[in-house]
Amino acid sequence: MVNPSLQLRLTQKLALAPQLQQAIRLLQLNRIELRDHVQELLDANPLLERDEDAPQAGEAHEKVSFESRQDEVRKSEDAEEYSSGEYEQDQWQVESGQWTDSTAWSDDFPERQIADSSDTSLLEHLLAQIRLAHFSDLDAAIATAIVYALDDDGFLADTIADIKTSLLPEIHAEDDEITAVLHRVQRLEPVGVASRSTGECILIQLRAQPSGTPGVDTALRLARDHLDLVAANDYESMMRVTGADAGKLKQALELIRSLEPRPGARYDNRHDEYLVPDVYVRLDGDKWVTTLSPDANPSLRLNQYYISLLRKSGGKDAEYLRGRLQEARWLLSSLELRNQTLLKVSQCIVDTQKGFLEDGEIAMQPLILKDVADQVGVHESTVSRATTRKYMLTPRGIFELKYFFSSHVHTTSGGMVSATATKARIQLLIENEPPEQPLSDQEISQLLRDTGIRAARRTVAKYRESIGIGSSSERRRAYRRSAEF
Numbered sequence: 174m175v176n177p178s179l180q181l182r183l184t185q186k187l188a189l190a191p192q193l194q195q196a197i198r199l200l201q202l203n204r205i206e207l208r209d210h211v212q213e214l215l216d217a218n219p220l221l222e223r224d225e226d227a228p229q230a231g232e233a234h235e236k237v238s239f240e241s242r243q244d245e246v247r248k249s250e251d252a253e254e255y256s257s258g259e260y261e262q263d264q265w266q267v268e269s270g271q272w273t274d275s276t277a278w279s280d281d282f283p284e285r286q287i288a289d290s291s292d293t294s295l296l297e298h299l300l301a302q303i304r305l306a307h308f309s310d311l312d313a314a315i316a317t318a319i320v321y322a323l324d325d326d327g328f329l330a331d332t333i334a335d336i337k338t339s340l341l342p343e344i345h346a347e348d349d350e351i352t353a354v355l356h357r358v359q360r361l362e363p364v365g366v367a368s369r370s371t372g373e374c375i376l377i378q379l380r381a382q383p384s385g386t387p388g389v390d391t392a393l394r395l396a397r398d399h400l401d402l403v404a405a406n407d408y409e410s411m412m413r414v415t416g417a418d419a420g421k422l423k424q425a426l427e428l429i430r431s432l433e434p435r436p437g438a439r440y441d442n443r444h445d446e447y448l449v450p451d452v453y454v455r456l457d458g459d460k461w462v463t464t465l466s467p468d469a470n471p472s473l474r475l476n477q478y479y480i481s482l483l484r485k486s487g488g489k490d491a492e493y494l495r496g497r498l499q500e501a502r503w504l505l506s507s508l509e510l511r512n513q514t515l516l517k518v519s520q521c522i523v524d525t526q527k528g529f530l531e532d533g534e535i536a537m538q539p540l541i542l543k544d545v546a547d548q549v550g551v552h553e554s555t556v557s558r559a560t561t562r563k564y565m566l567t568p569r570g571i572f573e574l575k576y577f578f579s580s581h582v583h584t585t586s587g588g589m590v591s592a593t594a595t596k597a598r599i600q601l602l603i604e605n606e607p608p609e610q611p612l613s614d615q616e617i618s619q620l621l622r623d624t625g626i627r628a629a630r631r632t633v634a635k636y637r638e639s640i641g642i643g644s645s646s647e648r649r650r651a652y653r654r655s656a657e658f
Contacts, residue, residue, distance in 0.1 A: 327437025
């Protein structure tokens with residue numbers, strides 16, 4: 174039997190004060206989370222209220238204008254490209270079925286504009302067609318079950334057995350009945366909806382083509398049996414398996430590529446995630462200056478009515494109000510600390526990466542969290558929290574603050590160059606290589622060494638693959654095929 178005894182032990186524990194815990198939490202929140210968190214505190218604490226006299230977000234946004242600075246920032250590019258009639262404001266053009274803004278910037282909104290998707294969803298569009306089509310009551314119920322089983326791309330996610338089970342116990346349908354209705358649904362608008370694969374979707378669209386469409390027979394053979402060759406652009410194999418000459422094969426490929434591989438693309442109602450920047454960067458004379466977004470700085474103040482009430486009250490009411498007042502002061506202090514930290518970290522990044530702002534990725538400097546932490550005078554974890562899911566709007570686009578951090582590659586002179594800049598140089602070399610003699614990884618490594626960058630062949634291969642560029646043999650085949658077709 175163990176006898177009970179008393180023992181003394183000395184231990185050390187790190188206890189974070191509530192105010193410090195709140196400051197850490199606020200720093201790692203992104204703009205949306207910060208807004209929701211502040212709203213919760215406003216609802217729970219009567220001592221807090223919004224400062225209605227503070228400038229509105231729209232008023233502050235108007236102060237940020239990049240149109241007047243583009244020529245200075247992009248001095249290495251042709252200025253006529255941005256001043257010609259092709260790039261006038263409010264001009265929209267359609268490319269590959271999607272709306273794109275040819276100006277990239279507008280006076281009203283500093284961010285790139287994204288057109289809203291269709292107001293009518295794919296589900297509503299198909300159900301309306303089912304109501305108007307000559308479906309029997311049984312077929313309409315089956316068709317409705319099929320439509321509800323579609324995924325966001327318009328493909329049928331469930332099997333015939335799953336649809337059969339979903340209809341029970343009200344409706345007992347056989348497999349062939351469900352299959353017959355499925356074929357009818359697949360020919361609704363958009364044609365190919367409720368397909369079970371991309372190949373089936375393309376086949377349905379090809380079979381719906383008018384008779385006599387050039388290249389449709391060859392396209393059907395490719396879509397039915399050799400869609401992998403189409404994806405790989407293996408022209409020699411496609412000519413061999415179809416027996417078609419170069420002209421017919423070209424017609425078939427053009428027909429296939431004109432079809433929609435995602436049947437629900439036109440009715441894609443998945444809302445785009447709009448990236449609202451936390452920090453703005455502008456050129457003030459010859460210096461890059463950062464400012465915080467008004468949305469990242471909620472305007473709050475203490476409620477003077479409750480403060481005056483606190484002076485007059487006593488007992489439990491005064492104790493409650495004093496607790497809420499302390500929480501409100503902690504929040505205002507934590508928000509101020511968050512804004513100062515975010516602004517200091519952002520300005521440090523901009524000061525280091527001003528070459529990127531002026532000349533692009535090729536001028537990116539190597540930067541790690543410790544570098545910023547040492548300059549700002551905070552811990553590395555603080556810099557990590559301040560840069561996670563925070564975005565910076567620059568004349569070159571909107572970037573996450575983490576984007577400006579990268580590893581380094583040594584130079585022949587003993588210095589360092591950013592891995593991002595090295596990737597940009599590799600891409601530039603490949604873009605200007607002779608089409609008939611693409612550069613090998615070893616040759617790229619030697620060319621980089623000639624410019625003072627020490628990058629081994631394996632490093633070049635890793636960077637090349639990370640930016641989605643094939644090997645020299647793959648590029649040679651692609652150049653040869655493009656020349657033939």
